[in-house]
Ligand SMILES: C[C@](O)(CO)[C@H](O)COP(=O)(O)OP(=O)(O)OC[C@H]1O[C@@H](n2ccc(N)nc2=O)[C@H](O)[C@@H]1O
């Protein structure tokens with residue numbers, strides 16, 4: 001029988017920035033072939049799950065009004081996949097899911113993906129499904145291209161449509177300033193715009209990531225800075241020309257490098273250290289080029305429980321009847 005935990009559980013998942021985003025050919029399935037290097041950042045969303053009779057989503061925090069509450073929310077889709085794994089057909093478990101957004105919506109920071117990844121981790125615990133990391137990664141890839149990385153965190157290469165992850169040797173912590181824009185950008189629209197730009201001309205391509213990998217292994221922000229690159233940047237800037245000023249404000253303020261994060265419109269400024277990041281954030285903020293400025297560090301871990309895992313119910317092995325004294329010791333616990 002399915003054992004469901006009564007108490008609410010909290011999980012957290014990070015935003016990401018693409019240090020390198022090389023966009024290849026458009027595939028027959030509508031996705032582009034990618035080679036990307038992701039880094040998880042210390043800006044996160046939090047998910048609280050509770051056992052309930054039906055799926056119900058509530059949202060508060062950064063951009064909450066723009067987040068759908070129904071089945072188009074990635075969190076809903078994550079809950080349905082997990083309920084399927086739990087079995088029991090239509091009588092499968094359900095949960096209420098409260099999202100606290102710290103990651104701006106449609107910002108190019110994988111906010112929805114973070115919520116989906118945190119939901120997988122939280123429901124695995126709430127419903128005591130004991131799915132392995134690789135089973136969760138497989139479900140994550142079905143939910144979206146960025147979701148496996150939101151689950152794994154750290155620094156990784158993503159290939160395929162970005163969902164197949166390979167480890168990267170990365171040393172040190174990097175200091176970032178993030179400039180949130182006044183609106184969002186739709187990811188499919190930015191990819192479409194890149195296809196259009198490529199059809200009419202030759203927008204810059206960032207090439208291979210070899211030098212960037214060496215800089216990450218050396219752990220040197222100054223070496224890394226000139227190697228950051230994003231093929232989607234030209235498309236994001238075409239759709240939102242104000243981003244040009246935001247990027248310039250970052251480098252004028254003393255950042256080592258300024259890039260559009262993923263499909264944008266968030267701009268990410270790499271800084272030499274924590275003090276420089278504070279100075280850059282104050283200066284960029286004073287220019288009024290963006291809605292809000294935040295500092296963040298990376299890499300950080302992927303989606304994880306914030307509340308302690310709940311004790312597992314004792315397992316009964318087949319065999320002769322046992323007395324209470326024979327029960328297995330409780331695993332996990334606070
Ligand atoms: C821009 C990035 O954030 C960079 O990491 C990702 O490529 C986007 O990942 P995501 O938001 O998880 O995207 P998905 O939900 O998988 O796909 C949304 C849409 O983005 C476009 N898309 C996405 C990934 C990819 N490799 N090629 C694409 O062309 C497709 O139009 C797709 O229908």
Ligand SMILES: Nc1ncnc2c1ncn2[C@@H]1O[C@H](COP(=O)(O)OP(=O)(O)OP(=O)(O)O)[C@@H](O)[C@H]1O
Pocket residue numbers: 066067068072073074075099104105106107108109110111112113115116146185187262263264
């Ligand atoms: N949990 C969620 N949080 C935010 N948006 C969501 C969520 N679920 C679905 N969405 C929808 O997805 C769209 C993209 O939101 P999201 O914040 O994930 O964009 P993004 O950060 O640009 O994504 P990515 O960087 O992965 O391309 C939103 O406009 C919203 O309608």
